[in-house]
Amino acid sequence: MKLSSRTRYGMRAILELALEYGKAPLQIKTISEREDISNKYLEQLIAMLKAAGLVRSIRGPRGGYILAKPPAEIQLKEVFLTLEGPMAPAECLEHPEYCPRCTDCATREIWQELQDAIFGVLESVTLADLVERSLRSKKTTIYHI
């Protein structure tokens, strides 16, 4: 149940794009330097975000990536599910026919509640919120070393 690098990197990458929303496109090279993530790996992660319709690309010189929608219209849930894949705490939540003892399976209820709790958090926060938090913490941070 630990978060994959895919999701951690991808979330940081799309946050970089959100921070630049309305400005010029941001290139993979720039993001990978700022976030210290492998250029080539980041390529693949951003491709996932693009396939999900969350970011758009501009090819050629001075190209790069931009958010496909305003940050306020992108819930973290969308980003999370794109990168992490379907939650499916248990097979039977999405395919109730899978397990013959599903109907009387008390654990199933718990996994459902867990999923609801996770989605609750991720639905309540948008990229705009993340941007705000990010700018605030930048202002108040005292850099050590």
Place this chain on the structure above:
Amino acid sequence: MKLSSRTRYGMRAILELALEYGKAPLQIKTISEREDISNKYLEQLIAMLKAAGLVRSIRGPRGGYILAKPPAEIQLKEVFLTLEGPMAPAECLEHPEYCPRCTDCATREIWQELQDAIFGVLESVTLADLVERSLRSKKTTIYHI
């Protein structure tokens, strides 16, 4: 972010033990038959639960396993963490020195909130609650086929 079989199986196994709490010890063979889980694999899962002090074992004939504490005193969080390992949605939550940009990392806050939400659910439910739910659903279930 999907739940491992380890955790799903283990939770069902300890629920079987909770259902028998106060009665004779339950054997692995019995649990594996009731829950349709590989005998040998279940052995390992229950060994983890034992190492965590959640269950006790009785060796020899008419031996088996029993809960180490009353069901009401075992939160699902304990079981979950034992099987799934430390949550650690991100390395820096447990080792803040890990990532140099942690202090101004807005995503970190989100992963923390996610962990809090998950723990919130798992702390609010005990094995006694699960037993109750389990018995209730058994009573009202209409079996098909």
Place this chain on the structure above:
DNA sequence: TGATATCCTATTGTTTTAGTAGATTATTAT
């Protein structure tokens, strides 16, 4: 037309997952 930056496909090493296999040890009932 050359530089730039995305796009696409394949490959690779490592780790985790989900088991399987078999021998050993402790306990109980006969």
Place this chain on the structure above:
DNA sequence: ATAATAATCTACTAAAACAATAGGATATCA
């Protein structure tokens, strides 16, 4: 005592997921 029972311990394995790496193709701008 001894035989049956059930936990205990250790090692092994196939398959999948993860975290990249590599290299060429394609589109676009100056």
